[in-house]
């Protein structure tokens with residue numbers, strides 16, 4: 218060992234950047250990060266930044282609170298540098314698919330940082346509600362420590378009873394959306410929070426985002442031409458909600474995820490997967506040690522729990538489907554989630570005939 222080295226006081230190799238300004242990342246596109254600078258006021262120009270080399274391999278994602286140095290004026294052509302990333306209060310992840318034995322399955326992506334709420338948008342009809350997809354989103358939300366909110370659109374076409382019945386045990390907050398409904402209930406649930414919106418194609422998510430943020434298209438347009446093109450197939454973009462009339466509290470942010478069509482769950486352990494099913498968790502105290510809780514596990518306590526009427530058999534079927542999907546047993550991309558409830562509920566785990 219060289220004595221000179223260890224006796225030398227350890228100096229910080231990184232500059233402190235005491236002058237860094239706080240930024241909030243609202244879009245990411247090919248190595249360029251679009252940030253708002255909160256102290257510059259809501260009308261200040263957006264700042265485009267790149268990652269400083271000192272960040273190493275740390276990724277910067279939408280929702281990150283960062284320190285910015287360099288040219289933070291937001292003038293045309295100006296480029297700032299992100300020199301630090303604040304500790305994240307939550308991290309919403311997805312994998313490209315469910316199967317951790319494949320390269321795709323291991324490719325884990327952080328969708329958004331610091332989200333408070335996951336707004337799961339599902340139509341009540343056209344397309345029919347896909348509870349498999351909602352269940353998958355619930356797993357991702359609970360895993361990330363983010364509160365779920367079920368947003369049921371097209372309430373003018375069908376009632377919510379079947380979906381609400383399926384989630385009866387969960388105390389899942391929900392809102393109903395129809396074309397003529399005011400969005401006050403939803404807006405107050407979005408206020409002062411960062412909410413991520415996810416939903417299948419056709420459920421009315423874009424319609425809803427445009428109603429909530431009437432200039433969303435323009436806001437997104439200014440974000441370095443982020444559109445819905447091929448480069449943005451997995452990107453997310455944060456949109457500032459407009460101030461509520463007569464209220465001066467923070468209306469919050471929504472993060473639209475145009476490209477996120479499924480939530481691969483390879484990164485979620487089988488045990489964590491269960492936390493998306495709080496109505497089933499309690500049953501597993503009676504399972505043998507290291508019980509895999511799979512459908513073919515004879516000693517698993519979940520079947521008896523459901524047989525005793527303590528949870529809905531369709532919920533257990535859904536959990537089993539997610540487990541099987543993670544194990545690479547077919548359906549690696551969650552295609553089954555795309556079926557309507559009638560179809561998917563009928564495929565397995567139908568309630569045993571009573572009596």
Ligand SMILES: Nc1nc2c(ncn2[C@@H]2O[C@H](COP(=O)(O)OP(=O)(O)OP(=O)(O)O)[C@@H](O)[C@H]2O)c(=O)[nH]1
Nearest residue numbers: 370371372394395396417418419420421422423424
């Ligand atoms: N009846 C009814 N139709 C709606 C409602 N919301 C949206 N729609 C219609 O549903 C269709 C799909 O809406 P979009 O907002 O494009 O759906 P999306 O989820 O954004 O789908 P992508 O554009 O594929 O991402 C459109 O024809 C909308 O006009 C609603 O509350 N009721």
Ligand SMILES: [Zn+2]
Nearest residue numbers: 504508510517
């Ligand atoms: Zn078990």
